[in-house]
Amino acid sequence: MPMGRVTVTLPAEILSDIDNAEKNRSAFILDAVRRELSRRRRMNLRKSLRNPHVESRGNAEAGFDAWAGSLPEEDVSDLVDPATLAPVRWIEGKGWTGGRK
Numbered sequence: 001m002p003m004g005r006v007t008v009t010l011p012a013e014i015l016s017d018i019d020n021a022e023k024n025r026s027a028f029i030l031d032a033v034r035r036e037l038s039r040r041r042r043m044n045l046r047k048s049l050r051n052p053h054v055e056s057r058g059n060a061e062a063g064f065d066a067w068a069g070s071l072p073e074e075d076v077s078d079l080v081d082p083a084t085l086a087p088v089r090w091i092e093g094k095g096w097t098g099g100r101k
Helices: 012-021 025-050 054-069 073-077
Strands: 088-091 095-098
Touching: 012 025
Parallel strands: none
Antiparallel strands: 088 095
8 A cells, every 4th residue: 555644733642642552653643544434334333224315215115124125136146255265145044045046
């Protein structure tokens, strides 16, 4: 990943706390920034789910079952577990299971 440089001014006591926690300030700050960006994405997603866009209200009101039932069969049959790459399918009352039966 290409790197960039940024100058950040922080209180001396914060820098001291960082130095006590981590030898590499840049790595510590990079980790903190990534965590904050992730937190904000989750916060924005929750906000979006509480206040859906007007165009998505129809989908939300129709519900998951109606949406899933509207998928073409080939899309449903090609689902895989990303961890194992094994085929999976949804069985009502049981959840996701392996196999294509």
